[in-house]
Amino acid sequence: MVNLDMSKYSIITLDEVHSTNSYALENVRFFDDKTVVYTTRQTAGRGRYKRRWICDDTENLYMSIILKPDSDFFPYTNLTQYLSVIVSGCLEDEFDLKPEIKWPNDILIDGYKISGILAESYMQNNQIKAVILGLGLNVNLQKQTAERINQKATSLSILKNKNFDVEKIMKLICGKFFEAYADFEKEGFSVIKEDYIKKCGFLGKNITIKEEDIQKSYYAKAIDDEGLLIVEDEFGKECKIITGDVLC
Ligand code: BTN
Numbered sequence: 001m002v003n004l005d006m007s008k009y010s011i012i013t014l015d016e017v018h019s020t021n022s023y024a025l026e027n028v029r030f031f032d033d034k035t036v037v038y039t040t041r042q043t044a045g046r047g048r049y050k051r052r053w054i055c056d057d058t059e060n061l062y063m064s065i066i067l068k069p070d071s072d073f074f075p076y077t078n079l080t081q082y083l084s085v086i087v088s089g090c091l092e093d094e095f096d097l098k099p100e101i102k103w104p105n106d107i108l109i110d111g112y113k114i115s116g117i118l119a120e121s122y123m124q125n126n127q128i129k130a131v132i133l134g135l136g137l138n139v140n141l142q143k144q145t146a147e148r149i150n151q152k153a154t155s156l157s158i159l160k161n162k163n164f165d166v167e168k169i170m171k172l173i174c175g176k177f178f179e180a181y182a183d184f185e186k187e188g189f190s191v192i193k194e195d196y197i198k199k200c201g202f203l204g205k206n207i208t209i210k211e212e213d214i215q216k217s218y219y220a221k222a223i224d225d226e227g228l229l230i231v232e233d234e235f236g237k238e239c240k241i242i243t244g245d246v247l248c
Helices: 020-026 076-095 143-148 156-160 166-179 181-191 193-199
Strands: 010-014 035-039 061-067 099-102 106-109 112-124 127-137 206-211 214-223 229-232 238-241
Touching: 010 166, 020 035, 020 061, 020 112, 020 127, 035 166, 061 166, 076 099, 076 106, 076 112, 076 127, 076 156, 076 166, 076 181, 076 193, 099 193, 127 166, 166 181, 181 193, 193 214
Parallel strands: 010 035
Antiparallel strands: 035 061, 061 127, 099 106, 106 112, 112 127, 206 214, 214 229, 229 238
């Protein structure tokens, strides 16, 4: 069901910005917990592992959710997985798509990336004071731009052959995100475990994981109760993966 409840968070809308994550980090002290920095035009978007997040002249969704949790037990490590489940749910329910999550939190449609998530923390005295949870969703990105990206990429507009209202999609995602957020804060990964596993396209397959410049091949066995990826290496030895990107 569509949830456009905006009472649980506040929005800062910018016409254009270098990067919503950078803007949120630069101004984090001025923002309350549950503030969303949102724009449809980003000029220097950043991705994971210092990659760029490409944009073009079309309107796309670029947003950063600022969270200032006050519990020592907050499930920081599962935040991006939580957001990936929320975004996939919206793509499935509202756009009739079949999204797959690629470890740990990329969202793909038929093998083409439509959304990426970048979480960054703001520390003081060795303590996390805030988390900036950045989301990029290709909404109206054009085919020519998608073809220039050095990875298979798509957008809602490419898939559905029409343009979409980005603000409405942002409110849809934020509504869903904050609807279940209190449960996620208390219970952590268990709140999304079933949905996350259902959408994991890589489980039961041979995968290559890349972290920085190191690549290793594994068999992807399962996701454990903490949201870690359990894999088996070429010698049958089991280990748990915390970060990295699945290449294939
Ligand atoms: C990735 O897949 O590598 C993560 C991409 C995250 C991109 C979003 S767009 C909004 C926010 N601002 C940024 O500069 N990056 C994130």
